Amino acid sequence: MVVEKIYGEVCVTCNEQGYLTDLNQWTKDIGLEIAKEEGIEMTDKHWEVIDYLRDQCKKQVPLSIRKIGKSGVVSIKEFYQLFPKGPLKISSRIAGIPKPVSCI
Amino acid sequence: MENTITNPTAEKTEDKKPIKKMMLILSKATIDNVYACFILANGARMEGIESEIFFTFFGLEAIQKKKLEHLHVATVGNPGMHIPTLLGGLPGMEALATKMMKSEMEKLDIPPVGEFLEILAASGTKLWACKLAMDMFHIEKEHLIDDLDGVLTVGDFYTRAQGDNTQLMFI
Numbered sequence: 001m002v003v004e005k006i007y008g009e010v011c012v013t014c015n016e017q018g019y020l021t022d023l024n025q026w027t028k029d030i031g032l033e034i035a036k037e038e039g040i041e042m043t044d045k046h047w048e049v050i051d052y053l054r055d056q057c058k059k060q061v062p063l064s065i066r067k068i069g070k071s072g073v074v075s076i077k078e079f080y081q082l083f084p085k086g087p088l089k090i091s092s093r094i095a096g097i098p099k100p101v102s103c104i
Numbered sequence: 105m106e107n108t109i110t111n112p113t114a115e116k117t118e119d120k121k122p123i124k125k126m127m128l129i130l131s132k133a134t135i136d137n138v139y140a141c142f143i144l145a146n147g148a149r150m151e152g153i154e155s156e157i158f159f160t161f162f163g164l165e166a167i168q169k170k171k172l173e174h175l176h177v178a179t180v181g182n183p184g185m186h187i188p189t190l191l192g193g194l195p196g197m198e199a200l201a202t203k204m205m206k207s208e209m210e211k212l213d214i215p216p217v218g219e220f221l222e223i224l225a226a227s228g229t230k231l232w233a234c235k236l237a238m239d240m241f242h243i244e245k246e247h248l249i250d251d252l253d254g255v256l257t258v259g260d261f262y263t264r265a266q267g268d269n270t271q272l273m274f275i
Contacts, residue, residue: 065150066219069223076223086151087150104213104214
């Protein structure tokens with residue numbers, strides 16, 4: 001099921017869990033709005049992770065916490081500190097990419 | 105369901121009470137049980153749920169420095185393996201089945217036991233050893249992984265389980 005959502009003045013399409021369905025609709029402002037909904041105050045480090053996630057998604061690399069921990073961008077511990085309520089699912093939502101299906 | 109949602113993450117909290125904490129008890133050392141436990145604990149953290157593991161009885165093998173990378177899958181008495189019991193008991197069968205299972209898991213990006221424990225510790229999963237089982241098997245704390253959060257009695261573990269929406273699971 002696809003729903004339309006308005007962030008700022010931009011209308012985007014999301015799935016029922018609030019993940020953007022089109023990677024290209026994403027802008028940094030939309031990311032910022034989603035972060036607000038998730039209760040995350042974005043810092044440079046947050047954006048660094050978001051950029052990495054978007055880049056990996058464009059390369060069609062399946063994401064997992066293990067891979068992110070090995071990426072050199074952020075350690076697993078830091079990743080949990082940045083997005084405490086669920087690092088992979090929340091960061092993916094802010095990054096405007098699909099929710100990863102990984103269990104690891 | 106309506107076609108619009110004001111706050112997509114709120115639906116969970118409206119009248120359903122989400123799980124807050126998973127308390128897992130690992131009592132076995134076969135690799136399938138150990139991984140089931142680790143994946144449940146890690147999966148909880150990935151969803152923002154607290155998780156703790158209490159290693160007791162043979163589960164202690166999974167946190168012993170010298171043993172944790174040498175856990176096996178059971179080829180005898182395990183109907184899921186579809187190996188006749190007599191064949192499963194042949195020398196090398198367990199090692200072979202374990203090797204095959206580990207290679208399949210690596211393909212799925214599932215880490216080896218030692219690395220998985222590091223991931224769990226980094227994610228904030230609390231790792232506890234059972235005092236009684238340690239005494240029984242004559243295991244000292246220095247035999248156990250450095251990431252261990254401590255040694256508990258079952259009473260201590262139950263105390264940690266206090267609070268709403270905590271789930272206990274025995275593996």
